[in-house]
Amino acid sequence: MKKNMYIILITLVATLGGLLFGYDTAVISGAEGSLQSYFADSLKLSSLVHGLTVSSALIGCIIGGLLSGVFSTKFGRKYTLIFAAILFFISALGSAYPEFLFFESNSPSYALLTTFNLYRIIGGIGVGLASAVSPMYIGEIAPAHIRGRLVSLNQFAIIFGMLVVYFVNWGIARGQSLEWVNEIGWRLMFASEAIPAALFLLLLFAVPETPRYLVSKNKNKKAFTVLNKIYEESRAKATLQEINHSFDAKKGKLFSFGVPIIVIGVLLSVFQQFVGINVALYYAPRIFESMGAARDASMFQTIIMGLVNVVFTVIAILTVDKFGRKPLLIIGSLGMTIGMFGVAGMAFSNAIGIGTLIFIIIYTASFMMSWGPVVWVLISEIFPNKIRGQAVAVAVAAQWAANYFISSTYPVMMEFSGGLTYMFYGLMSILSALFVWKFVPETKGKSLEQLERQWSQTDEFSKEVSSS
Template identity: 40%
Template sequence: MAQIQAGFNNSYIIGISFISALGGYLFGFDFAVISGALPFLRTAFGLDAWWEGFLTGSLALGCIAGCLIAGNLADRYGRKPGLMLSAAVFAFSSFGMAVAGNLFFFVAMRFAAGIGVGMASMLSPMYIAEVSPALIRGRNVAINQLTIVIGILITNLVNYALADNGPEAWRWMFGLGVIPSGLFLLGVLWLPESPRWLLKAGHDDKARQVLQKIGSVDFVNSTINDIEKSLGGDIQKQSYSAVFNKAVRPAVMVGITLAVFQQLCGINVVFNYTSTIFESVGANLNRQLLETVAIGIVNLFFTLIAMWQVDKLGRRPLMLIGSIGLSVTYILLAYFLQNKAAAGLISLLVLLAISMYATSLAPVTWVLISEIFPNKIRGVASSVAIVSLWGAYFILVFTFPVLAQKLGTYGPFYLYSVICFLGFLFVLKKVKETKGQTLEQLEQSFSAH
């Protein structure tokens, strides 16, 4: 790998990638905090199954709004201002959730948190992809997934530590989100703007300056040449209608389908409703929260494996292994939940599902979404794909408490198994390998001819 990266300023590339990826930490925080807080929120706000699903899913509704805002901001003003705004919104909403006096205000603040998370979930991987050389782009974009899982793990550990602090412990769980969002905001101030956006906006000298910090003269010249060819002289803001132009439609449909599949595969039910799953087999609150910590540790370990393999084994093999592996694991999990197996066996299957997801759909979907769209429409196309992702997430987490009440906790997992098998078939037929190719080469690969 050292030889491959010769000619690049690796410490600088990794530094700006990690700072941008702190948006992923915020994503992981808000994603995980609800799992530890739900047992307290059920009591504090008297939640039934419908309200539990809506409160959990309200984050996704905010994320949809955040993606739409970010898509416009990213193409009009650049990637950096959007990242700054997402951090500020996140800090405000974390404080708001912590002091919420009633259910409606809490849901409004969780919706606002979703706006910040949605912006970061789109802009962080996009930014990293645009500043990373082709041969290490997969690993660097996967840094965003690494910070997501670190956010999940740290949040689960904090939730576990706070759980014995009485019925108001959930306020501290949410309020502590002000700290990482403040650090993210300070870090973004140091980031350069994306060189691809700068060229698109006509700031050629600034783009060259950024690229010179990243790599050699040959890298700078070839990158500028490739970007200018792909832009075709068009630096106008693209509308959402351009996303469905015939020439780019194949890439957009692949991106949307992968985004929806990443959520409807069902794994986020395991992340968000850990307590519900383990309560169904008799585990107490302490065991439920301990399981969230175990999930966070396994998630982190297998995300590191994915980062190691995404530029070696490739995107497509990881997606195929993960989707078929999840399909089989869910059948086993549903069967043993249905038969009230011991919590230890349920834990083993849950952790196996997490490991499958962490090495495949979790990081690789974000990598592919950041790679496959043409330069001219990357901002709006990414926002369409990620809006679809968050829409699917809302459907998943909103419906699970209701389905679990009607079918039993095990019932939905049979459905998720079928979805994972269909996803496997889609990847097999429609998704091309992208490792080692520049964004401009991929633009040709995924375009209609």
């Protein structure tokens, strides 16, 4: 019981990286309309430029995702998360008051817009690092039989962070004039992130480095100390021996276990974004406003959607180690297909109303019980120890690049055709189901080292086939 509590406590600290990931990416949903008024309307910017501003943090996410492999391999999982927490804190205050260091006037200007975007990119680097390293940290700490649930807690933290910021944004805007929100309210929304960022930074100093990283740096004694707090002594010794053997097995080049494992990781990440989830998250208030809701009401409907997300993420946590990864992903894809094609149909018929809300809830609920948490679980566990830092970095960078493309093109696509836009996301949902059914392996209940041996055997079989 004591050992389980230890695992849970350090997992909860690591999941604060997920909470900040969700907080930082969703804070824009409440501020997006104000940013359009403050910057885009004042400076007469196009929809494309506004879309790029809303999505600017995603540039940092791509950079952070790419850097995560180098940082987590060189400095460790723990210290990479500490650096991410510092970036979150700087970005929160800088995005709120971008004129603080460089401008005497806070009136909108291209220079001020550029500075705002730079601070958002800094926060995005923190998100990119945390999105890769938080699930990696948990995956390397957690025992195989509960790894899926514990890594899924990171997704719960992401969604909970989004829900928290939905409440914060709603609370800031509630009862205030639109002019006040457009002038001051959006600043408070961004500044509020500094509180969880500071808490994350302080708590990280109390958690250990992962045993697999310690073994990679030939720190076996420290690795055993951590493992002995997780397992009984005999199991800790056996696990340490197994980890050591995995590092001796092959060189740590990215494709040393074959190309398919990298391609599968990248495509899991790309499909997670091409189904359109972040459009629903970033632009939720605007979508509900298009249904005829007032601004306060649209933010409240966003909160309802956030609550649905939390409930269905909990379902994923409870079932991912019982039913497995593949069934959840396929079921989720089918649910997202129904939801997106339903929204598309409502858009084509101009029957925007409660039906649209129902289909959006079906879509987001399906995502949150499947592709939301399960992709992070798979990315944290399918890659072998020797290449995990590099491979996760590639997969996460691909995910953020896909996110940036989908989010920044949404306003332009909607100007062309709302129905076709949502049909595109529905089509991607169908393709995601076919991809999982055909190519993604089941990983339920296997240790990271067992999965590594599975990929080694697959790679050797492929070489035998190609040479014969």
